[in-house]
Amino acid sequence: MSIDYKNNKYRFRVAKNGIIYTRIYISNKKISENDVKHKKWPRDVINAHKDFEVSITRNEIGKKENMLFNNLAQLVLDEHVRPNLRPNTESFYITSYNKHILGYFGGISLNKIDSIDIQKFVNNISKTLKASTVRQIYAVLSSTFNKAIDWKIIKENPCRNITLPKIENKNYSELLSTEEISKLMEVIENEPELYKIIFSIALYCGLRQGEILGLTVADIDLENGYIDVNKQYVSHYKKGKVYHEIAMPKTENSIRKVYMPSAVSKMLDEFISNKKVLNIKPEKQYLFINPKTQKIYDHNAVYRRFKKMTKIIGLDNLTFHDLRHLQATMMLHSGANVLVVAKRLGDTIDTVSDTYLHAIEKVEKESVNQLQEFINDNIRTN
Structure with missing residues (x-):
C-alpha cells in the first residue's frame, strides 16, 4: 500500500x-x-x-x-x-x-x-x-x-462503436527472398540434431513452438507419415515465478494431424531410435527432453538458439513463429489450396485468407493465367 x-x-x-x-x-x-x-x-x-x-x-x-x-x-x-x-x-x-x-x-x-x-x-x-x-x-x-x-451490474457495454487502430497486414510473401530461404534451410541442416529437428518441424510442418515442445514419441506416426498434434507445452508467470505445464492446444482447430515431408520423417525416425538407447524414464516420453534435467527444453533455450542461428546468416529480425508463416506461404505458392493450408496450420480459412492475402492473390493470378492457357490450347473458337 x-x-x-x-x-x-x-x-x-x-x-x-x-x-x-x-x-x-x-x-x-x-x-x-x-x-x-x-x-x-x-x-x-x-x-x-x-x-x-x-x-x-x-x-x-x-x-x-x-x-x-x-x-x-x-x-x-x-x-x-x-x-x-x-x-x-x-x-x-x-x-x-x-x-x-x-x-x-x-x-x-x-x-x-x-x-x-x-x-x-x-x-x-x-x-x-x-x-x-x-x-x-x-x-x-x-x-x-x-x-x-x-451479472446484471450494468445494462450496456461502453466499449461500443469504438474506432481501433488498424493492423497493417504483413506481406509474408516478401518475408524472405528465395535466396534467403535457401540459406535458412542450409543453416538448419547444420544445427545439432535436436535443434535441427525442432526448426525443421516448424518450417516444413508449420507447428507452433509450444506444439513442438509438447510432442511425445507416441505423437509421431512414422508408418502413416504424420504428427498427431493434441497438446502444447506452455509457460506462464504467477507471482513473479515461471511455471511450465502441458495444456490443450490453442483452439479446437489446433487438434490435427500434420503430414510430414519425407526428410522430416526420416530425421524423426533416427532421433526416436537414438532416444530409446538413452536412459530416459518411461513416463518421460516427450521428444525434446534435456537428459541432464529430465525436463522438456525451455522455450527461452530454443529462442536463444534460433536467434544465434539466424544471426549467422544475417536474418536477425526473423522470429521462430515466422517459420510457420514461411511454411504456409511456400505451400500456397506450390499450389496448395487455402483449405489444406488452414487445416495444416490449425487455423480457420478466414484467418489464413486474411494473413496470407498477398500470397493467395499471387496464386490466384497464376491460376487465371493457367485457365486462359487451357482455354487457348483446348477450346476452339469459331
Missing part, C-alpha cells in the same frame, strides 16, 4: 491478489514540500487511505452501476478469469489492468464511464503501443464490461 501526492491530489494504491487498486483523493488541508518529502500526510488523508484499504480487504465491491471499476476488475478476475481461463490469459488480464486500465478507470464508477471515455483511453494508449497490443488491451476492457452485463 502507498500514498503519493502530485498536482494537489493524493493517489492511494492497495494491492490484492495481483491487482493494484488506485483511488484519487483531494484534501482541503494544505501540505508543505517538506511534509510531502517525509510523507507526513494530513489526518483526513490517512483515514481515507485506511478506509480504502479496508474496503478492498473486505471485498466491498459496491452496488450495481455505482461500483467502482477497480472493484469490477477484481470481481471479474476472481469469479471469471481464474476459474475458467488459462494461466497465461490470467497473467495478461492482470498486466492489462495494472499497467494500463486501472490507472485510467480504476477509481471511476461504472455509471460514469461512457463510450467517449473508452475512445479517449484507446487513443491515449495508441500513442505508445502497437496496434495489436492496443486491441488486446481493449479486448480485456470490453470483456470486463460484458461480464458486468452478464
Whole structure:
C-alpha cells in the first residue's frame, strides 16, 4: 500500500491478489514540500487511505452501476478469469489492468464511464503501443464490461462503436527472398540434431513452438507419415515465478494431424531410435527432453538458439513463429489450396485468407493465367 501526492491530489494504491487498486483523493488541508518529502500526510488523508484499504480487504465491491471499476476488475478476475481461463490469459488480464486500465478507470464508477471515455483511453494508449497490443488491451476492457452485463451490474457495454487502430497486414510473401530461404534451410541442416529437428518441424510442418515442445514419441506416426498434434507445452508467470505445464492446444482447430515431408520423417525416425538407447524414464516420453534435467527444453533455450542461428546468416529480425508463416506461404505458392493450408496450420480459412492475402492473390493470378492457357490450347473458337 502507498500514498503519493502530485498536482494537489493524493493517489492511494492497495494491492490484492495481483491487482493494484488506485483511488484519487483531494484534501482541503494544505501540505508543505517538506511534509510531502517525509510523507507526513494530513489526518483526513490517512483515514481515507485506511478506509480504502479496508474496503478492498473486505471485498466491498459496491452496488450495481455505482461500483467502482477497480472493484469490477477484481470481481471479474476472481469469479471469471481464474476459474475458467488459462494461466497465461490470467497473467495478461492482470498486466492489462495494472499497467494500463486501472490507472485510467480504476477509481471511476461504472455509471460514469461512457463510450467517449473508452475512445479517449484507446487513443491515449495508441500513442505508445502497437496496434495489436492496443486491441488486446481493449479486448480485456470490453470483456470486463460484458461480464458486468452478464451479472446484471450494468445494462450496456461502453466499449461500443469504438474506432481501433488498424493492423497493417504483413506481406509474408516478401518475408524472405528465395535466396534467403535457401540459406535458412542450409543453416538448419547444420544445427545439432535436436535443434535441427525442432526448426525443421516448424518450417516444413508449420507447428507452433509450444506444439513442438509438447510432442511425445507416441505423437509421431512414422508408418502413416504424420504428427498427431493434441497438446502444447506452455509457460506462464504467477507471482513473479515461471511455471511450465502441458495444456490443450490453442483452439479446437489446433487438434490435427500434420503430414510430414519425407526428410522430416526420416530425421524423426533416427532421433526416436537414438532416444530409446538413452536412459530416459518411461513416463518421460516427450521428444525434446534435456537428459541432464529430465525436463522438456525451455522455450527461452530454443529462442536463444534460433536467434544465434539466424544471426549467422544475417536474418536477425526473423522470429521462430515466422517459420510457420514461411511454411504456409511456400505451400500456397506450390499450389496448395487455402483449405489444406488452414487445416495444416490449425487455423480457420478466414484467418489464413486474411494473413496470407498477398500470397493467395499471387496464386490466384497464376491460376487465371493457367485457365486462359487451357482455354487457348483446348477450346476452339469459331
